[in-house]
Amino acid sequence: MNFGGQFSVNVPREKVWGFLIDPKKFSECIPDLQSLEVLEDKVRANVKTALTAISGNITFEFTYVEKNAPAHAKIEGTGKGLKSIFRFKGILDLEELAPGTTAVNWKTEIEPVGLVAQLGQRVLAPAIENTAQKIMTNLKQKLEQDSIRM
């Protein structure tokens, strides 16, 4: 399943970049985050979720596989929980539209296997897309709030 989108914020590209590659800051955008561990080579996040009739926690682990500051980052990882495995990739591209204004392009690819794929795939795509949109909406708000505070 592939999702993506774009939004712009009135925040300089370097500041957006700094926010995105800081797992602690970025994790504030994830709904129902239960815990976050920043390890030496990866990030581990435990998220409470409900997908169709199945609810519970999923533990995601991901690493930054590409970092080209301040323009491009790619993460890859795996989520485990709900008797399912989710392999995912995420790409963020930052473009300076004008001084102090940044376009954020995001793409994500998720491949579920196991119970969730078998029982809920017909409604899974909209559910995941909804979560991804929430994260991006939260991200935009956080970036703009941080910018105002700054």
Added chain:
Amino acid sequence: MPVANQTTRREDYRMLTGQAHYVDDIKFDDLEYLTLLRSPYPHAKILNINLDAAKRKAGVDLVLTGEDTPNPMPIQISPPGMKQYRYYPLAREKVRYVGEPVAALVAKSPGLAEDAIELIEVEYETLPPVASYEKALQPDAPLVNAECGSNLLWKRKVTHGDVNSAFAQAPHKLSMKLKICRQTAVPIEPRGVVAKYESKEGRMHVWLPSKNPHTSRRMIAQVLQLEEKSVHVTVPEIGGGFGVKGSVYPEDIVTCLASLRLGKPVKWIETRQEDFLATYHGRDQVHEVEAAFDRDGRILAFRDKFYCDVGAPGIMSINPGSRSIPLLTGCYKVPNLEIETKWVATNKAPVGPVRGNGRPEAIFVIERVLDAIAHELALDPAKVRLKNLLTPADLPYDTHLGSKYDSGDFPEVLNKVLAHANYDQLLYDRDAARKSGRYIGVGIACYIEDTGFGSSESVGRGGFESAYVSVNSDGTVNLLCGASPHGQGLETTLSQVCSEELEIPIDRINVVFGDTDRIPEGTGTFASRSLVVAGSAVKKATQMLREKMIAQGAKALGVREAEVSYAKGRVTLHGRGDKLLDLSQLAESSRAEGTPLEASCKYNPPAYTYSSGAHLAVVELDHETGALHILRYVAGDDCGRILNRTIVDGQTIGGIAHGISNALLEELIYDENAQLLTTSFMDYAIPTTMEMPRVELVSHETPSTMNPLGAKGAGEGGTIAALATIANAVSDALAPFGVEVTEVPLTPQRVWNLINKTPRSNE
């Protein structure tokens, strides 16, 4: 004494009053519960399995992986030339389909086992999957079983006559590509097993809802390397089988192994999701057919190149496709034919028998072809059939595909059905309805089915059936039979056979099935064989018992055998009605001499016997939604001599429900990554009474010449016929849109797509 043809089923009372005991009702104080970790991936290497956390959890007593199950499952059907493969109870080195068991965990409660199994960590390296036979046959396709060197497990070609010349000279030809999707049986009671290893006696007691317990015993012993006599299989009541409750599954072996290791009883009960993932799937065939015919619609030659997507090779993978071949020409005379079959492995669940087992597919194919011929020549489909049907004068008829039809009157049954349905009026009403904007379709299908699986020589191991009858000192009769029923009403019909021979009421007959200690030999209940083969065994054993009673009576009365006769449970001296011995006295006098009054028969039928019939359906199509409504369903079946009309009618109607469901509703859907998307009744539809029409039954009896009862099988005919009948009726309803049915099930979406891909001709 004639036995009532509509004797009430003896087994119903205990089932309807909740007194029947199923495998999940079996309990022991020290019972442990097994659960399985199944592969979420369709194709992956197993790099590592970490059991530490699961083993540490309190209440967990055993964890097993593929390292513990080094002996592969026995491949039950392995014809010469088939690629040899290994199929382990728990996956070793790699997984081949979503749902394949990878590890098993035994704990003190089912909930604990469910929680603890999630603590097992498996590290996989995913491999590219193949989710279709087309991809599996590509030269660079990933291999489902590397040891095979190819995904083409087996291929077979059968030819007869001069097909090429017949096609070259024929005035008319057609070709079609027909697809029957993957389906499964979904019995109300999923699978399950209880195993209890008694270390003191060195015996494994297994309670298994198996349709062939003696084969289960042999296979469990083989995989666990036990002596066959040390395995005791008992079959509890079975909540439906419909083909899938076969000999042995990996879970059965693993549960027995767990009990062996722990020295405690262990139970495994399948969940509904597991049933969809790992119980046999069926159907999944694609046929590329060609027919050559004359201007009257007579078939001159038939060619079929068909593919069986068998999923990951299991113990019965070749079976369904093999069962299709012998019936691919249906009830028709086909002088020239060429059938090429390929069995292809993919990363889906293994296939095996599902009610009808290859026969619904075969009849669907030939019956669609008959309709297509009629359509091509603008002839009435019924008349085209009558031109091609074999007549009684043609029988016995060798199809040259492995069938030798023994008896039947195919045109007569079709004519009876047409008359009952008032066929000409139906066509008139259909045409009138179309003029008013209603889309009515009338469909016919003739079917034939090889029933009475046997002989042992022709089918390999186990075509026989066994029966043991003995008289108790109270005058009741024990009847033990190697067949093992699961809803067929065999307790009633075999009692009737015994009752008819001994001329005693059936309530004096105690029937025992499904206990390999009490019944040393047996083959089982499947392939519409039980009454044909087991019934014949019972009849012959009971006849022997009757002869023994005459001999014993004469001896006890001190006269010659010619001076006594047997009737109504008594041996009587001729001309002296007061001088008699009843069953109780006969049993006692025999026992006093040290020889129990008993007889047994291992009946081996000479060959299959063939049931046949013709069905007709009228459907109405909602052209805006693709929804279908069955307006009428008429079923004409010839299953030989009928012993119990109620049971035969029940089997026929139940079979038709299954066939209608196959035709309209059921479909197991895998995505392109070989993930199964239909693992609950939310996504896999089965019919309720709302989807079932009232079935109008038309009877015809042509007694079989292949067994002493004159019986033919009745368990699958409805399913075999209904798939083709409904498909033909829907295709007729779709005729105004210029499209034909080539694929089942005919879900509303599929019908809507058919309608909307082609410009409508009458709007």
